[in-house]
Amino acid sequence: xxxxxxxxxxxxxxxxxxxxxxxxxxxxxxxxxxxxxxxxxxxxxxxxxxxxxxxxxxxxxxxxxxxxxxxxxxxxxxxxxxxxxxxxxxxxxxxxxxxxxxxxxxxxxxxxxxxxxxxxxxxxxxxxxxxxxxxxxxxxxxxxxxxxxxxxxxxxxxxxxxxxxxxxxxxxxxxxxxxxxxxxxxxxxxxxxxxxxxxxxxxxxxxxxxxxxxxxxxxxxxxxxxxxxxxxxxxxxxxxxxxxxxxxxxxxxxxxxxxxxxxxxx
Numbered sequence: 001x002x003x004x005x006x007x008x009x010x011x012x013x014x015x016x017x018x019x020x021x022x023x024x025x026x027x028x029x030x031x032x033x034x035x036x037x038x039x040x041x042x043x044x045x046x047x048x049x050x051x052x053x054x055x056x057x058x059x060x061x062x063x064x065x066x067x068x069x070x071x072x073x074x075x076x077x078x079x080x081x082x083x084x085x086x087x088x089x090x091x092x093x094x095x096x097x098x099x100x101x102x103x104x105x106x107x108x109x110x111x112x113x114x115x116x117x118x119x120x121x122x123x124x125x126x127x128x129x130x131x132x133x134x135x136x137x138x139x140x141x142x143x144x145x146x147x148x149x150x151x152x153x154x155x156x157x158x159x160x161x162x163x164x165x166x167x168x169x170x171x172x173x174x175x176x177x178x179x180x181x182x183x184x185x186x187x188x189x190x191x192x193x194x195x196x197x198x199x200x201x202x203x204x205x206x207x208x209x210x211x212x213x214x215x216x217x218x219x220x221x222x223x224x225x226x227x228x229x230x231x232x233x234x235x236x237x238x239x240x241x242x243x244x245x246x247x248x249x250x251x252x253x254x255x256x257x258x259x260x261x262x263x264x265x266x
Contacts, residue, residue, distance in 0.1 A: 002107075002110070004044055004047055004048040004051065005045075005048050005069070005103070005106075005107055005110075006107070007041075007044050008041050008044040008045045008048060008103060009041075009100070009103045009104055009107060010041075011037045011038070011040050011041030011044065012037075012038065012041040012045075012072075012076070012096065012099050012100045012103055013100050014034075014037045015034045015035070015036075015037035015038040015041060015092065015096055016034070016092070016093075016096040016097060016099075016100050017034075018030045018031070018033045018034035018037060018092075019031065019034040019092030019093045019096055020092075020093050022034060022089065022092075022093075023089065023090050023092070023093040023167055024167075026089075026166070026167060028089065031089045031092070034092050034096075035080075035083060035092070038076060038079065038080065038092070038096065038099075039080060041076070042073070042076045042077065042080060045069075045072070045073050045076065045103075046073070048069075049069070049070065049073060052066070059125050059126050059129060061125070061129050061133075063111055064109060065105075065106045065107075065109045065110045065111060066106070068102045068103075068105055068106040069102070069103060069106040070129075070133055071102055071133055071136060071137070071256075072098075072099045072102035072103045072106070074133045074134055074136070074137040075095065075098060075099050075102075075137045075140060076099055077137070078134075078137045078138060078140075078141055078181075079091065079092070079095045079096070079099070082141065082177065082181075085180075086169070086173060086176070086177060088169045088173065088177070089167075090148070090167050090168050090169060091144075094144050094147070094148070095140075095141070095144060098140070124195060124198065124199040124202070125199075127195055128192060128195040128196055128199055131188050131191045131192050131195065132188070132189075132192040132196075134184070134185075134188045135185050135186075135188035135189040135192055135252075136185075136252055136255075136256055137185075138181045138182075138184040138185030138188060139181070139185040139189075139220075139224070139245075139248060139249050139252045140249065140252075141177065141181035141185075142178055142181040142182045142185055142245045142248070142249065143245055143246060143248075143249035145174050145175075145177040145178035145181060145242075145245075146174075146178055146241065146242030146243075146245040146246060147242070147246075148168055148169065148174045148177075149171060149174040149175060149178060149238065149239070149242050150239060150242050150243075151164055151168060152164075152168050152169075152170070152171050152174060153171060153238065153239060156171070171238075175238070178241065178242070178245070179231070182224065182227065182228065182231065182245070183228070185224065186221075186224045186225070186228050189217070189220065189221050189224065190221065192217065193214075193217055193218065193221055196214065196217070200214070212258050213255065213258045213259065216251070216254055216255040216258045217255050219251055219255075220248065220251040220252050220254075220255045223244070223247060223248040223251055224248050226244070227241060227244045227245065227248060
């Protein structure tokens with residue numbers, strides 16, 4: 001089964017290299033090749049996760065290696081959807097490095113045999129975990145869109161149109177990608193907290209335990225709630241929203257990494 005993951009990593013890495021080359025040279029043909037390779041890599045990645053889940057009879061997020069692999073799969077899915085919608089040639093050069101890095105790390109630290117915590121055998125793990133990883137992937141896109149916006153805005157304000165200006169999407173496209181990914185991420189994180197609370201009631205006897213991961217998720221949700229609120233009221237757009245998205249993504253990364261308290265046994 002490891003050979004499927006190796007093929008996946010190879011395709012993602014080749015897709016990344018073609019994306020970077022297409023970004024640097026402004027050659028559409030390399031961008032199309034990169035998208036094709038990422039799509040093939042995503043297909044093999046999907047097969048790998050399905051086979052893994054079938055063989056081990058569990059949802060493939062029971063340890064760090066599986067979680068990193070599944071997170072990379074979610075980012076790849078979001079990347080493909082975003083490209084079909086927006087056709088942003090530069091996106092792969094900013095998104096695919098993380099995809100390749102996550103899959104490589106997951107292979108390096110892979111565990112063939114490990115015990116599965118009883119709490120992860122619940123049916124809630126499928127929806128709760130999937131929607132949580134989708135939230136993290138969407139927040140990553142919000143973060144990237146914010147960075148792209150800041151770069152383009154700086155180029156326009158200085159009126160020195162250099163290398164990046166002619167290769168990055170317009171401010172309008174960056175703002176639209178930011179908006180869509182923000183809303184998807186916020187809704188997904190809201191559902192994550194709701195389903196997690198229901199699962200906590202079944203597993204631990206209480207809807208809320210102020211477990212470190214629960215608390216971190218609530219803080220992350222709160223940051224994005226503020227951003228969504230001011231975004232809808234048109235008070236925070238552009239640069240200010242981009243800065244808040246950077247803070248929000250840092251909080252999301254912390255939430256992803258926290259496994260203390262009751263979540264330590266998951």
